[in-house]
Amino acid sequence: MNGFRGFRRFRVVSVVRGRLVRVVRGRLVRPVRGKIVRAVRGRLVGVVRGRLVRAVRGTVLCGLCLSASSAAAQQAPAAPFVDRTITSVTLAIEGAATTEPALLDAVQTKIGAPLRMADVRETITHLHSFGRFEDVRVEAQDAPNRGVALRFELAPIHTVTRVELRGQLGLSEGALRGRMTERYGATPPLARAADVASLLEALYHERGYLAATVKAAPPILEHAPHRTTLVFDVNAGPQTTIERSTVSGHPLEPPERVMDRLGIGSGRPYQPEELHSRLSDYVSWMRHQRYYEASAHDLPAGFNADRTKVDLAVEVEPGPMVTVRFTGDPLPKDKLDELVPIEREGSIDQDILEDSARRIVEYLNQQGYWKAEVKAPERREEGGGVTLVFQVTRGTLYRVAPGGVDVSGNESIGPGELRPFLKMAEGEPFIAAKLSAIEADVRRVYREKGFATATVASAANDAGAGLVKPVITVKEGPRVTIGQVTVAGNKGLATAPLVSKLTLRGGDPYYGPKIAAERDVLLAEYLNAGYGSARITVAPPMPVVTPDGKSATANIAFTIDEGPQSLVEHIFISGNIRTKTAVIQRELKIRTGEPLGLEKLTETRRGLSALGLFRRIQITPISHGDPSRTDVVVTVEESPQTTIGFGGGVQADKVLRTTEVGGQAAEQYEFAPRGFFEVGRRNLGGTNRSVNLYTRLSLRPNTDPANPNRFGFAEYRVIGTYTEPRALRNYGDLTATAAIEQAARTTYDFIRKGVNAEFTHRLSPSIHGSARYSFGTTRVIDIDLKEEDRLLIDRVFAQVRLSAFSAAASRDTRDNLLEPQHGTFLSADATLAARAIGSEVGFGKTFLQGFVYRNLGKPRLVFAGGARLGLARGFPRPGTIVDENGNTIAVTVRDLPASERFFAGGDTTIRGYALDSVGVPATITPTGFPKGGDGEIILNAELRTPIFGPVGGAIFVDGGNVFARAADLDLTDLRGSVGGGLRVKTPVGPVRFDVGFKLDRRTIGGIREAGYALHFSIGQAF
Secondary structure, eight states, X not given: OOTTGGGOOOEEXXXXXXXXXXXXXXXXXXXXXXXXOEEETTEEEEEETTEEEEEETTTEEEEOSSOOSSHHHHTOTTGGGTTOEEXXXXXXXXXXXXXXXXXXXXXXXXXXXXXXXXXXXXXXXXXXXXXXEEEEEEEEEXXXXXXXXXXXXXXXXXXXXXXXXXXXXXSOHHXXXXXXXXXXXXXXXXXXXXXXXXXXXXXXXHTTOTTOEEEEEEEEEETTTTEEEEEEEEEOOOXXXXXXXXXXXXXXXXXXXXXXXXXXXXXXXXOHHHHHHHHHHHHHHHHTTTOTTOEEEEOOOEEOTTSSEEEEEEEEEOOOOEEEEEEESOOOHHHHHHHSTHHHHTOOOHHHHHHHHHHHHHHHHHTTOTTOEEOOOEEEEETTXXXXXXXXXXXXXXXXXXXXXXXXXXXXXXXXXXXXXXXXXTTSBOOHHHHHHHHHHHHHHHHHTTOTTOEEEEEEXXXXXXXXXXXXXXXOOOEEXXXXXXXXXXXXXXXXXXHHTOOOOTTSBOOHHHHHHHHHHHHHHHHHTTOTTOEEEEOOOOOEEOTTSSEEEEEEEEEEEOOOOOEEEEEEEESOSSSOHHHHHTTOOOOTTSBOOHHHHHHHHHHHHHHTOEXXXXXXXXXXXXXXXXXXXXXXXXXXXXXXEEEEEEEEEEEEEEOTTTTOEEEEEEEEEEEEEEEEEEEETTTTEEEEEEEEEEEEEOOOTTOOOSEEEEEEEEEEEEEEEXXXXXXXXXXXXXXXXXXXXXXXXEEEEEEEEEEEEESSSSEEEEEEEEEEEEEEESOOSOGGGSOHHHHHOSEEEEEEXXXXXXXXXXXXXXXXXXXXXXXXXXXXXXXGXXXXXXXXXXXXXXXEEEEOOTTTOEEEEEEEEEEEEEOOEEEEEEOTTSOEEEEEEOSOOGGGSBOBOSTTSSTTSOTTOBOOGGGBOTTSOBOOBSEEEEEEEEEEEEEETTEEEEEEEEEEEEESSGGGOOTTSOEEEEEEEEEEOOTTSOEEEEEEEESSOOEETTEEOOSEEEEEEESOOO
């Protein structure tokens, strides 16, 4: 049975893209344009040739063969299927059955339920809501026991994912794709294929391919996944070349030079668009030579018969040279280009000239020349050129008369309260704009105090002898205070909770902006409760004035038109191919059966974005005629599963190195090339798990004179990371890491291998807690310290095994991680290593740090302050060493391993010092090398401000020290530095240049410290 043959099957046909059609008994029926018979439950219902049809959201028309109120409709061909029990429901995409959960959820015709046409219509609407199908057809067939079997045939939209250009291109494929992308994107919709072809043809004509043709070929359709390749057949043909060119008019240069500038020499390609661009540039060049009326254009071209050759003619007229002269009172030379931007604009248009005169007057007014005048420039023809003359009359320099600003009429607000706004002192130059600003401030003060009808006017009175008496006149009127605050019209939300959200109280001053803000608070409550069409109005109050006329009371009534509350009926998730639906669902703050709140929609979008799995997220509420029932379609577009990153740069440090004579420590700059490569695989198994491999290599310069190689020690790091968000039943995030690292410190090199596992739990949006276990070995090599200078632990354990548990907590309220303007960052980290859990040595270690950021204005003047405190203690551990005679000696080790000791000095701790070079004498060897310590204090303060464009500046004070034992901490024994630097904003963060100066230079190891150090880095110091 096909179609409606034998009245045993019905078919519903819907077509998108604005054309609503229906097939009835093999005939095409179109809805009557513009005729709407009536609205049923908010949906448009029309009659087409006597049959009831319905348009859903303007894009879907369903042939409703069963649901009509007329007797004729009751006898529709599909009537025998109504009320039959549904025995099966099949969804098929291009003929292949699908069990995609999101699509099955959209089906409202449930197995075992009677067939209702309303369910059929709703199912079709839901399927169209996904935005994936251009056509939905429903077929019904007889089933055993008078049942009915339904089949939904879905015709998918084949999204364009690739564009193919074939044929004789002539131009580079990059140029063609670039022009297409500018207008239509990298993958234009299939419907715009003809437009793209026309656009590319126009590009060929601009480049001189006058016979070029571009035609859209039949697209290549692919299935599972459903996508399309746009194909364009290109025939560029020959490119037109210039046979002859001439220059007419009165050019400033020889014709040959003009032709060379314009690129129109004989044999050159003919490119009309490029020629017009060069003509425009040539006119700009002439105007910057002060020929501000210059013009240049091409004359009609002459082509040969096959349009492969062209003769060009260009006319150039520079016009007269223009000179600008100022007469009368002088103006600062450094301000002339700003005040009269003729050269910058390259024009002497009348509007520019009048604007220039106005700029000069405003500038002089700002200097106190209250009555300055500048006449419109006079144009003089002189010696074949044009001279523009500005006549400048500054007049008298006016100053504020004794007593400053006088205020009258202010009975309720005293002079002391207004004084902070009267910023016009006696004797300063009088500026009218400043008086206008004072007037606005006084008016605002009166409004905030409740004087809703107060009028404030300013006047500048000539007081003689270059003096001006500024006057502010106030007519207060009654002070209006708020009487009762009421809420009316609310039915869905209770009055008490709404009123509790308001801060307005009886007796408060009546202030319009405050009342408007309160209205927005109420509206937000309604939007968050699902009342998307709610409206809240505040009727103009009718103040009740007291008999003395000095005060009045106004009642504030918020009138609420709630509209319907929209409840979420269905949530459909679409577009996730690799990502499991459950991963998306757990980020949804909206729930079926609950109100569709604006705040929850926003939180849902934020949560999905935070997953980092999707390049595009679209959350679309869809109401199918009944505003109280809303479906929500969450459509995602997944990001590539594999990510690859790489880069390089130069590492610059000021470090301590051994001198050739005496082995003393000396500061020197080292530059080392550095590169990294990173590859990651995310969304493993569709559950947002990820693995990542990071590698980094840095080549230190060779410091051994006997080694001819340019580079010496190689630093490298290889880290493999596994991340599982929402581990342990969504309680927190689990991260497992395995790493091997070889790196250099000031006095030793080391090789570290280890693994660790960290579990992080979010206690609140700003507070995080974490627990970590780590296991690894650290082998110290190439130690620069003499045997007697080395700590005992380094002599006993050249390689040390550490097993440790750590716990940390942090609170982060910074508004920006790279360049914070406000907020704080606090953290505490405690580590315990013990022999009982597999560690060769035991220790306890605590590190506390806090940073505060405050915007001081001016604008964006930011104060940043920080404090860091490190405390550690090693547990006693027996060991043995071999003395110089080969004897074994039993010892007790109490020190921390080198990898766990604290160091200070450098670009992120105490600037002005070489890396790791700061410490008390007990932590510094006689030759000046640091050994590290068990205690550390770092204090920082910095002021950051923009200078111009992406460049900013900073001044700082740093201080701190490293102590051999935690008990030795002494705030009076800190080393400090001061300095400044520049910050340059880049896409990867601020690039930082700092110079720090030591406050107390010392002689260490027989060498006096350098007075300063330069630092270069990416990112702020803290």
